[in-house]
Amino acid sequence: MTTAPEAVLSPWTDGLVPMVHCRQCHGLYRDVHHPCPVCQHQMGPDVFPEGYGRVDVPRYTLEGAAPYTIFVLLDLIRNEFERPLTATKGMSGRVSQRLVIVILFWTAFEVLMERFFEAAFADDPESKELRRTPNIGQRLDRVYRDRWGKTFWDDLAEIGYPEVSRHLQTVQHRRNAFIHGDAEAIDDALVVLTVASLLDVQLAWIALFNKRCTGRQNKIPVWAFRPKP
Numbered sequence: 001m002t003t004a005p006e007a008v009l010s011p012w013t014d015g016l017v018p019m020v021h022c023r024q025c026h027g028l029y030r031d032v033h034h035p036c037p038v039c040q041h042q043m044g045p046d047v048f049p050e051g052y053g054r055v056d057v058p059r060y061t062l063e064g065a066a067p068y069t070i071f072v073l074l075d076l077i078r079n080e081f082e083r084p085l086t087a088t089k090g091m092s093g094r095v096s097q098r099l100v101i102v103i104l105f106w107t108a109f110e111v112l113m114e115r116f117f118e119a120a121f122a123d124d125p126e127s128k129e130l131r132r133t134p135n136i137g138q139r140l141d142r143v144y145r146d147r148w149g150k151t152f153w154d155d156l157a158e159i160g161y162p163e164v165s166r167h168l169q170t171v172q173h174r175r176n177a178f179i180h181g182d183a184e185a186i187d188d189a190l191v192v193l194t195v196a197s198l199l200d201v202q203l204a205w206i207a208l209f210n211k212r213c214t215g216r217q218n219k220i221p222v223w224a225f226r227p228k229p
Contacts, residue, residue: 015202019065119213
């Protein structure tokens, strides 16, 4: 007797893309036909009239779990990773032709963390802590530790994602080195590892969001764009 092979999950279709917001607690999860795993609220479908005497058809019309920017960045990462390499004059063999993937990845991570902190501090809109600390590194360390007693990196490891924590710290260090003049800081190995870790990074972020950003009185949807004052 043969068993069907397990489906291979994809960072392009199985991370943030299929997730929705719970309208009750602000949690993120995938299957609207089951209760929210955070608050157990069961969302129901909306009913839209079909017109011309036809029976109304219930449909789920729910917002996604990420801003549109994230979907654009994921598409850009995928396109860059799948494109064929070219013979490029003037580029050292030690410089990855696909280094832009790491730049795009870190940009997506910063977008997600911006929404994370907005949601986590939603009940304290007058707090000056975030405005005083726009730097992502300080937020992941000092601001996070002041609020929850541990750094973002330690929190990730404690919920079961130590490899993601280490990878993100490596990307942050290498990306900063590249920005400040080290053109070889982002190599092919880091590019490959970044794409290989892309799904786990999304799942880890969702798990941490559900732990730290749900149950607030004020719910700031991750997908909503809020221009800075």
